[in-house]
Amino acid sequence: MQYENVRTTCIYCGCGCAINLQVLDGEIVGVFPDPQHPISRGSLCIKGWNVASFVRHPDRLATPLVRQGEGFREASWDEALQLVAERMGAIYAASGPQSIGFLASAKCTNEENYLLQKLARTIVRTNNIDHCARL
Amino acid sequence: MREQICKLVAEKLPELAGVVALRQTAVGTAPYLFREGDDLSQLVLEPRYPLPSVVSMLQKRYPEARFGVVARGCDARALVEMAKRNQIDPERLYLVGFTCSAEQAAECYCAAPAPDTAGWPQAMVVGVPVAGAPPNPLVAQYEEMSLAERRAFWQQQFAKCIKCYGCRNICPECFCEACALEDPLWVEAGMLAPPFPMFHLVRAMHMASRCVACRQCELVCPAHIPLTVLYDLMRRDIGELLGYEPGADIAAAPPLSLTLADGMVHGQDQLL
Amino acid sequence: MTNSVPEFSAHTNCFLIIGSNTTEAHPLVASHVMEAQQRGAKVIVVDPRQTQMARLADLYLCPRPGTNVAWLNGLMHVIIAEGLQDASFVQERTEGYEELRQVVMTYPPEKVEEISGIPADDLRAAARLYAQHKPAAILYAMGITQHTTGTDNVKSCANLSMLTGNVGIAGGGVNPLRGQNNVQGACDLGGLPNVYPGYQAVTAPEVKEKFEQAWGVAGLDDQVGLTVTEMIEGAGQGNVRALYVMAENPLLSDPDINHVRHCLEQLDLLVVQDIFLTETAELAHVVLPATSFAEKDGTFTGTDRRVQRVQKAVEPLGESKPDWQIICELAQMMISGSRFQVPNLQPETWNYASPAEVMDEIAPVTPIYGGVSYERLEREGSLQWPVPTADHPGTPYLHKGKFSRGLGRFHAIHSQAAAELPDEAYPFTLTTGRLMFHFHTGTMTRRTEKLAQEVREAYVEMHPDDAARIGLDGAERVRVASRRGEIELAVRVTPAIRPGVVFIPFHFAEAAANVLTHAALDPDSGIPEFKVCAVQVEPVT
Numbered sequence: 023m024q025y026e027n028v029r030t031t032c033i034y035c036g037c038g039c040a041i042n043l044q045v046l047d048g049e050i051v052g053v054f055p056d057p058q059h060p061i062s063r064g065s066l067c068i069k070g071w072n073v074a075s076f077v078r079h080p081d082r083l084a085t086p087l088v089r090q091g092e093g094f095r096e097a098s099w100d101e102a103l104q105l106v107a108e109r110m111g112a113i114y115a116a117s118g119p120q121s122i123g124f125l126a127s128a129k130c131t132n133e134e135n136y137l138l139q140k141l142a143r144t145i146v147r148t149n150n151i152d153h154c155a156r157l
Numbered sequence: 158m159r160e161q162i163c164k165l166v167a168e169k170l171p172e173l174a175g176v177v178a179l180r181q182t183a184v185g186t187a188p189y190l191f192r193e194g195d196d197l198s199q200l201v202l203e204p205r206y207p208l209p210s211v212v213s214m215l216q217k218r219y220p221e222a223r224f225g226v227v228a229r230g231c232d233a234r235a236l237v238e239m240a241k242r243n244q245i246d247p248e249r250l251y252l253v254g255f256t257c258s259a260e261q262a263a264e265c266y267c268a269a270p271a272p273d274t275a276g277w278p279q280a281m282v283v284g285v286p287v288a289g290a291p292p293n294p295l296v297a298q299y300e301e302m303s304l305a306e307r308r309a310f311w312q313q314q315f316a317k318c319i320k321c322y323g324c325r326n327i328c329p330e331c332f333c334e335a336c337a338l339e340d341p342l343w344v345e346a347g348m349l350a351p352p353f354p355m356f357h358l359v360r361a362m363h364m365a366s367r368c369v370a371c372r373q374c375e376l377v378c379p380a381h382i383p384l385t386v387l388y389d390l391m392r393r394d395i396g397e398l399l400g401y402e403p404g405a406d407i408a409a410a411p412p413l414s415l416t417l418a419d420g421m422v423h424g425q426d427q428l429l
Numbered sequence: 430m431t432n433s434v435p436e437f438s439a440h441t442n443c444f445l446i447i448g449s450n451t452t453e454a455h456p457l458v459a460s461h462v463m464e465a466q467q468r469g470a471k472v473i474v475v476d477p478r479q480t481q482m483a484r485l486a487d488l489y490l491c492p493r494p495g496t497n498v499a500w501l502n503g504l505m506h507v508i509i510a511e512g513l514q515d516a517s518f519v520q521e522r523t524e525g526y527e528e529l530r531q532v533v534m535t536y537p538p539e540k541v542e543e544i545s546g547i548p549a550d551d552l553r554a555a556a557r558l559y560a561q562h563k564p565a566a567i568l569y570a571m572g573i574t575q576h577t578t579g580t581d582n583v584k585s586c587a588n589l590s591m592l593t594g595n596v597g598i599a600g601g602g603v604n605p606l607r608g609q610n611n612v613q614g615a616c617d618l619g620g621l622p623n624v625y626p627g628y629q630a631v632t633a634p635e636v637k638e639k640f641e642q643a644w645g646v647a648g649l650d651d652q653v654g655l656t657v658t659e660m661i662e663g664a665g666q667g668n669v670r671a672l673y674v675m676a677e678n679p680l681l682s683d684p685d686i687n688h689v690r691h692c693l694e695q696l697d698l699l700v701v702q703d704i705f706l707t708e709t710a711e712l713a714h715v716v717l718p719a720t721s722f723a724e725k726d727g728t729f730t731g732t733d734r735r736v737q738r739v740q741k742a743v744e745p746l747g748e749s750k751p752d753w754q755i756i757c758e759l760a761q762m763m764i765s766g767s768r769f770q771v772p773n774l775q776p777e778t779w780n781y782a783s784p785a786e787v788m789d790e791i792a793p794v795t796p797i798y799g800g801v802s803y804e805r806l807e808r809e810g811s812l813q814w815p816v817p818t819a820d821h822p823g824t825p826y827l828h829k830g831k832f833s834r835g836l837g838r839f840h841a842i843h844s845q846a847a848a849e850l851p852d853e854a855y856p857f858t859l860t861t862g863r864l865m866f867h868f869h870t871g872t873m874t875r876r877t878e879k880l881a882q883e884v885r886e887a888y889v890e891m892h893p894d895d896a897a898r899i900g901l902d903g904a905e906r907v908r909v910a911s912r913r914g915e916i917e918l919a920v921r922v923t924p925a926i927r928p929g930v931v932f933i934p935f936h937f938a939e940a941a942a943n944v945l946t947h948a949a950l951d952p953d954s955g956i957p958e959f960k961v962c963a964v965q966v967e968p969v970t
């Protein structure tokens with residue numbers, strides 16, 4: 023039996039409220055605000071209070087998917103990543119670095135955005151990287 | 158006081174599945190279930206969190222287990238009302254009570270800043286109780302107002318509500334499976350602020366004979382609405398009309414639960 | 430943001446809130462504003478919709494959409510005409526005042542009333558409130574930036590703030606409220622075509638050299654890359670053949686989505702990395718399952734430049750992996766696959782044990798994050814950049830004492846009309862935005878019952894006069910059409926919107942507002958004009 027709160031940051035707007043995820047035996051069972059956080063000061067909005075509800079939603083993607091006709095088939099990580107590396111490599115060889123583009127994300131972490139732009143810039147040698155922040 | 162509490166917790170831990178209290182780590186302070194062998198130097202008493210709700214959740218998940226909880230006066234009162242509504246089982250709970258300071262009591266306008274353990278199967282209180290603090294001056298100011306002024310006051314306050322449901326989510330006495338605040342019959346969905354005054358009146362009504370004046374709802378409100386002015390008056394009326402004080406006496410039957418709240422009280426079977 | 434959110438409740442005495450539906454889109458910023466108001470701070474809201482924040486305001490101005498520069502110039506006209514500017518700040522810390530003065534003096538309140546529809550006396554009242562309650566903070570959101578004149582709007586806000594000496598003080602400043610949670614961080618860490626992490630230009634030779642050294646490569650691209658809109662356009666034209674999308678859903682979030690779909694369908698390779706099968710992912714060739722925020726570690730940077738931890742609470746669902754790990758594994762395969770010309774790169778350089786190690790690589794190459802580390806974040810909770818060194822405390826507000834470029838520059842700007850104005854065929858101005866109960870394209874919030882039950886479906890808001898004008902006559906659904914497409918949706922008639930303007934939230938795929946919007950961009954920022962386009966509305970019977 024293990025119950026603890028894991029402190030993280032809300033994903034639903036730029037306010038940056040602190041979220042305490044209540045975790046019981048490896049599953050999220052609730053959310054608490056944090057009274058000591060300088061912005062959220064023990065409050066949250068309705069989105070923050072419900073921020074963890076989709077984490078175990080049945081629609082979550084759980085395996086890599088590869089296109090097959092109109093639909094998809096499940097694939098292993100190895101197969102899916104190989105396929106991406108191969109096809110992107112072929113496009114790179116045929117049409118050059120500027121024929122490849124990357125969309126980073128205002129929903130992902132700083133580290134993830136850093137890594138994606140590093141991949142684009144060092145391996146593909148393109149500055150075609152942007153995100154939907156303006157939207 | 159903290160040392161005394163830790164000592165008591167350490168003594169009791171071998172008999173319990175764990176003790177619910179606040180844990181302070183480098184990242185922050187939040188509720189935690191301390192188990193045997195855990196580092197009790199991390200156990201702290203501030204800030205305030207609704208620990209009774211955590212106890213309730215754990216007891217429901219583990220219907221055999223016995224827990225402990227480190228509780229201040231309002232927490233103990235909340236547990237009393239929860240026990241009467243089958244949200245916790247006092248037989249499976251060891252109450253480590255502690256008294257609040259005079260400053261804390263003043264900040265909360267708290268009339269009873271120490272846990273009352275009379276009638277509790279297993280309990281201890283650490284610390285010397287201080288006197289109750291004077292009531293919220295806003296209540297007296299409010300009572301000076303005419304009916305029209307009162308209406309205007311609440312209209313202005315409730316216009317700020319961003320419908321976070323935080324007041325309900327944090328309240329140890331709000332535990333209905335189907336909440337009337339989410340029922341379009343009572344409160345039109347999707348409106349900001351929620352249409353005056355149903356959201357707040359419905360909640361106030363449901364708090365009659367339940368509200369233990371812990372003030373968590375007010376602390377959690379991002380719109381800084383003085384919600385407890387409403388609940389304090391409600392508490393007073395229930396006291397005067399029915400002679401009932403929520404949270405005071407674990408043996409007293411709540412006057413309204415059989416009528417107003419009928420159908421919302423969870424039976425023992427639902428609890429498990 | 431130049432300033433910090435906690436300063437609002439602690440110091441600010443007047444708020445000028447422009448095009449921000451604050452209580453819905455940034456609720457906890459609104460919480461600080463409401464607290465300030467309780468202690469007597471003044472709140473002015475300028476928005477074509479009378480939002481909750483507008484109803485709480487001391488003064489509410491309702492302009493025609495797309496007239497921001499005009500009324501901001503008008504505000505400055507009043508301030509200068511009545512001698513309310515901060516003369517010593519203007520004298521000591523700024524340049525270009527004379528040019529600004531000449532332009533704004535051509536915007537007397539009566540003329541502004543004609544352009545914007547804001548009554549001249551209200552404009553005067555707003556100018557006095559703002560100028561006489563220091564510190565005064567300007568808060569704005571997409572209502573300022575999502576215009577073809579977005580950059581002009583932003584500069585006008587800066588003009589106003591400097592004119593009144595509200596820059597570089599606690600509780601003042603110019604404060605854009607970021608829509609998505611980590612917009613700030615995505616920009617800070619180089620998710621932009623023109624800059625490396627820390628806003629260092631890709632075209633500057635010394636910067637290029639620095640990153641070549643840090644990353645152990647030669648020949649980094651020194652040309653500015655393509656923006657989102659250009660990439661999508663490029664896909665349509667065949668210049669862009671492959672697109673890799675990490676957790677974005679351009680098929681719903683971008684303007685003119687019928688066109689976006691057509692473009693994406695031309696790609697040879699579309700890879701989408703996300704937690705749900707989004708509208709965009711449905712078109713992909715390969716879909717990679719990522720983890721949610723609760724299943725990974727990292728940092729986000731909030732709207733007030735505040736770097737904070739994201740902490741893993743539970744194990745990843747199924748075979749999903751954190752985005753950072755997916756990128757690393759892909760990078761290793763790309764390097765070993767030999768198709769890419771990467772002679773110096775070794776797959777091992779992509780062996781990060783944790784995001785903490787990535788941050789240790791970020792800090793030395795990103796001066797504004799120079800002193801950021803996980804160890805410090807644990808100890809101090811959050812750090813506000815710039816935090817150049819390990820012993821620098823971080824920066825709650827910018828431009829204290831001095832601007833980074835020396836003197837603050839005024840930009841004399843004239844008002845320009847929006848790209849698409851209403852006409853006989855499309856008589857209404859459409860504006861789009863967010864609701865309290867949903868986030869962005871609704872992928873997560875519409876799968877959260879407590880949120881979905883508040884607002885289940887898309888709707889359009891319109892004024893009762895307009896409802897009468899189109900003969901709505903009790904009909905509950907309408908068809909809204911622009912030159913790009915049409916959607917059918919529910920209608921809500923409300924006096925809380927300017928006559929002639931209609932509003933549609935953009936969270937709903939089945940009645941996507943962005944079918945209607947157009948891709949006219951601000952020439953400097955590349956931001957589409959979501960806040961103004963011309964539509965027609967007719968009842969569906």
Ligand code: SF4
Nearest residue numbers: 032034035039067070
């Ligand atoms: S809790 Fe609400 S206000 Fe706070 S960050 Fe999340 S979405 Fe924003």
Ligand code: SF4
Nearest residue numbers: 328368369371372374
């Ligand atoms: S004070 Fe508020 S939170 Fe506490 S019991 Fe009463 S209503 Fe519930």
Ligand code: SF4
Nearest residue numbers: 318319321322324378
């Ligand atoms: S906590 Fe405050 S803002 Fe939230 S629903 Fe309750 S009254 Fe409204």
